[in-house]
Amino acid sequence: MRTSSASSSSSRPKLPEAPFPPGPAPARLRTVPEEPSPLSAVLVDDEPLARELLRELLAAHADVRIVAECANGFEAVKAIAELAPDVVFLDVQMPKLDGFEVLSLLPRREDGRPAVVFVTAYDQYAVRAFEADAVDYLLKPFEKARLASALGRVRARLGTGGAAPPPGLAAKARDPSRPASRVVVKEGANVTVLPVATLDFVKAEDDYVLLRAQGRDHLKAETLASLEAQLPGDRFVRIHRSYLVNLDRLVRLETEATGGQTAVLKDGTRLPVSRTGARALKALLEGPR
């Protein structure tokens, strides 16, 4: 059996003076002599065995306390919001919400918490994960040294005080080759999945967007530009600086006495259309289908 990284570091007293060394287990190679503050962790994976493995390997780290285990994205969003953990171990492919959607709904605090470590068998998500500000990316199956190094990165990130990532970062890390088929929003403890076909229009409101779907309004912390980039471009048109409209809902355009134009939707909603918006609409309606 291999000696743990903790004992190897203590047998070489000179190492702690060195700057943060690269290596399999920087977690235990600390420059500060006192015990690290305990980390609260949430495990998110739909496979019971995958959670079991994480639990077992984390048991070797006395300073890591598992505060919740979640089997799907909904549970994860709820648990993370309630428990405000230091670190989240997040699977990508799960029922209800995938890992990126969970990430897009997380309240990220100013100190960078929670640090997110993706745990998945799919290495094609790695680039997107780091774009979404993940601290590390564990590929299944992994062993204890790799987990220790991930915890080291988590501590390094949290130790520097971190900074909340800009809103919408996780959403931008979506697969760019495929438009989103749904938008997820979190209101209080509730997570709602809105298929894009149910959206009437989206309105920019400061740091948020307001989404109107089936007669109800939903708020999401994201910019209109970022959402526009994810939605299918042949279906949603930016008719105004502040409005994105679902073409299927559009009934007609009216020209006002002032010369400005107004879009009228099926439910009677009237939205302003800018000059640029009118051109974009025209291009999409007359262009090749």
Added chain:
Amino acid sequence: MNPILATGGRLGPYLLAWVPLTAVTGSLLVLAAGLSPIEAGILTVPLTVVYAFLCLSSWYLCKAVPIGAATFARMAGTVVAAAAVAGVLWAAWAATVVWSLATLAAFASLPDKLPVITPVVVLLGILRYLLAAAVHYVLLAVDRARAEERRGDELRRLAREAELRALKEQLNPHFLFNSLNSISALTASNPAKAREMCVLLADFLRKTLGLSDRGTIPLSEELSLVRNYLAIEGVRFGGRLAVEEEIDPATEACEVPPLLLQPLVENAVKHGVAQRVEGSVVKLSAHRKDGKILIELSNPFDPAADAAPGAGVGLSNVRRRLAARWGDRAELRQESDADVFRIELLVPAEAP
């Protein structure tokens, strides 16, 4: 289009073949009809040029009475009649040329020899037209054989490509890594189960390895592979995956292309079971129906999931393989109601 004109490189040799024929025509006119070599030479050139192209028309004969489609008597009758008409036409053309040449003083006596020239030309015309028809028949047959071969090559290529793609997808690295992760988890908590999982995975890999060399396998073998796969995924998903099977033993000996069902079952797990929080029952059945085998597969899915069921490449891949092997004698139907996705596969029941 005419096989001589359609295929590049044939018109040249065809026209070249007319050079010795022209010499023969000239010689015969000298020897049999008593023309002087100069008269024969001057007369032969326009005769040959026109007839070389007239003979290309025998292609229409080949189309009208193709070999095999008409009786031999009808075919021979048609060809000989056409040859006679062509010979007479050629003789008429010869007469026209002769009369035109007669306007020149040097050839003024040429029309006197027409009674001898005409039978020679008619006879030569008939023989040559028959020859041309034979050449066309041969060329058409050659072209048809080549096209057939190309089509066969194309079909074989499509089938091989589909097999390769299926096999490549088979070695799904995600499946492997997730299974290894499950084993890794079980080694500490349940070593016996870990060993069982190792054996399941080894069995599955062993079964898929030999498949690329085999054109078909008995359905029973494919089903055993699928069961193996589902057992592994069952361990991975814990209680979330259940399987219901209804296999008519009379279908098990029938031959199917290897890995025909595997990608469909994999879809059911990936887009069905894996996307649902609740437990899912994957149903698989096989029955005989009107000399065919009806295989049905169904799985529940989450309608709000990101990817619609049946949208994957797996299904179109299976469709291509069915078409490559059985043409329209096999079909694959898919349908989904509120939250259940169904696939019906109807393939000819082929005995080993």
